[in-house]
Amino acid sequence: MGMTSKYIWMNGELVEFEKATVHFLTPALHYGIGVFEGIRCYATDDGPAVFRLEDHVNRLINSAKVLGFTNLLYSAEEIADAIKLTVAVNEFTECYIRPLIHLSGGGWNLNVDGGKADVGIAVWEWSNYLGADALQYGVRANIASFTRHHPNVMMTKAKICGNYANSFLAKTESLRLGFDEAILLDPQGYVAECTGENLFIVQNKKIYTPNLAPVLEGITRHSLIALAGDLGYEVTETLISRDQLYTADEVFVCGTAAECIALREIDFRVIGSGNMGPVTKELQQAFQLAIHGKHPRSAEWLDYVNVAESLPLRRAASA
Numbered sequence: 001m002g003m004t005s006k007y008i009w010m011n012g013e014l015v016e017f018e019k020a021t022v023h024f025l026t027p028a029l030h031y032g033i034g035v036f037e038g039i040r041c042y043a044t045d046d047g048p049a050v051f052r053l054e055d056h057v058n059r060l061i062n063s064a065k066v067l068g069f070t071n072l073l074y075s076a077e078e079i080a081d082a083i084k085l086t087v088a089v090n091e092f093t094e095c096y097i098r099p100l101i102h103l104s105g106g107g108w109n110l111n112v113d114g115g116k117a118d119v120g121i122a123v124w125e126w127s128n129y130l131g132a133d134a135l136q137y138g139v140r141a142n143i144a145s146f147t148r149h150h151p152n153v154m155m156t157k158a159k160i161c162g163n164y165a166n167s168f169l170a171k172t173e174s175l176r177l178g179f180d181e182a183i184l185l186d187p188q189g190y191v192a193e194c195t196g197e198n199l200f201i202v203q204n205k206k207i208y209t210p211n212l213a214p215v216l217e218g219i220t221r222h223s224l225i226a227l228a229g230d231l232g233y234e235v236t237e238t239l240i241s242r243d244q245l246y247t248a249d250e251v252f253v254c255g256t257a258a259e260c261i262a263l264r265e266i267d268f269r270v271i272g273s274g275n276m277g278p279v280t281k282e283l284q285q286a287f288q289l290a291i292h293g294k295h296p297r298s299a300e301w302l303d304y305v306n307v308a309e310s311l312p313l314r315r316a317a318s319a
Helices: 027-031 053-067 076-089 161-176 219-230 242-247 278-291 307-318
Strands: 007-010 013-016 034-036 039-042 049-051 095-104 116-124 139-143 181-185 191-194 198-203 206-210 235-238 250-255 259-266 302-304
Touching: 007 076, 013 076, 027 095, 034 053, 034 161, 049 076, 053 076, 053 095, 053 219, 076 095, 076 116, 161 181, 191 198, 191 206, 191 242, 198 219, 198 242, 206 219, 219 235, 219 250, 219 259, 219 278, 250 278, 259 278
Parallel strands: 139 181, 139 259, 206 235
Antiparallel strands: 007 013, 007 116, 034 095, 039 049, 039 095, 049 302, 095 116, 181 191, 198 206, 198 250, 250 259
């Protein structure tokens, strides 16, 4: 996966890709003290557009609050403008966007107030997170031996860098076992989420998803629930047991990177027909229309990148 670009935005300046570095002793590297977002920009007939930019930036700011940052250098509006600028100057029509707020310049006493919060934004061309055939055919998953964080051990509503050691352990285990993705159970043994995706099951044309207590409140998750309602489907948040996955008519997962993907097999059990089911397909198609500006929801969910508007900010950032 190539992650190169022309520029990365760092604390108000556009820095050439090769020069966008942090010091080895940055405490975020040693302790995982940072928060991030995963955002996508998509090509549309009216130019590149960022999907649900305001919602993502607000979650980034909220994650920083949850982690304990009290004095952020930039407002949500300034970060959103910087994101559009970074996409524009890199001349991408479709890309993945990674804003990061991380502790730097202190914090070695394990106190978030001992350092300062630096902000960076990178963009790169990225597609097919779960593989080239995932959108069409779905992927294989297993139940991880690792448990999703207890909500009072790690903050499950914030995208904290250190939280993702949990996902790394589970995903690496699954890949080594020959699967594509891992499903984590919550501390009570109910289905929580995957390593980077929320999960849904379909039974008798009704859609169910784990309740919010142990999971990240995914923005793609929220989008699919809205699209399902538009299509006339009932979506229920509830406890889901492991065996309900095996007997579901369909299982699908969603996230910024994965988008909307079917799980065709779990723990060597074929799900439904073994192919993407009709409900998943309908939702996937609606989502693809929405992100590319061809759906009634697109007007409220897309934030278009206007190069002309971004250039003044570029000059100020480079001054």
